[in-house]
Amino acid sequence: MPTDRSKVGDAPQFIKCDPVSRDFPPGWKDVWFRRMASRDEDGVVSYECPLCSRRFDHRDINYLQGDHMWPYSLFGDTSWANYQLICGSCNAAKSNVLETEIRLALGSGEFRRIVSQFLRGRPEAGKLSHFIPLPS
Numbered sequence: 001m002p003t004d005r006s007k008v009g010d011a012p013q014f015i016k017c018d019p020v021s022r023d024f025p026p027g028w029k030d031v032w033f034r035r036m037a038s039r040d041e042d043g044v045v046s047y048e049c050p051l052c053s054r055r056f057d058h059r060d061i062n063y064l065q066g067d068h069m070w071p072y073s074l075f076g077d078t079s080w081a082n083y084q085l086i087c088g089s090c091n092a093a094k095s096n097v098l099e100t101e102i103r104l105a106l107g108s109g110e111f112r113r114i115v116s117q118f119l120r121g122r123p124e125a126g127k128l129s130h131f132i133p134l135p136s
């Protein structure tokens with residue numbers, strides 16, 4: 001089930017985030033957990049991992065990990081808007097899948113073709129012409 005982001009509200013003002021860093025502020029985990037957790041029929045407050053739907057109570061906070069929804073390796077922001085809290089096994093599985101997909105995309109030559117096509121257009125548009133020798 002996708003996360004209902006309206007429930008989580010704005011980024012906590014009292015915690016600074018460095019947008020250039022790969023790491024999210026550690027304090028965001030607790031804020032996110034408390035805003036998104038819910039109480040089940042037995043009165044236990046727990047948080048549901050948005051990827052696998054397993055539930056975790058606050059004692060498991062160290063197993064939950066702040067994650068870039070749009071991956072950092074693909075230029076995703078380190079920002080509240082790109083943040084989600086997922087469990088450790090989903091985070092590991094996600095990075096394995098992404099690594100494989102990125103390697104496939106790079107290896108297939110498709111990425112090179114797209115970048116090459118983009119760069120070839122630049123000198124023609126009068127940009128970068130001093131920096132990139134045009135291939136014959």
Ligand SMILES: [Zn+2]
Nearest residue numbers: 049052087090
């Ligand atoms: Zn999970």
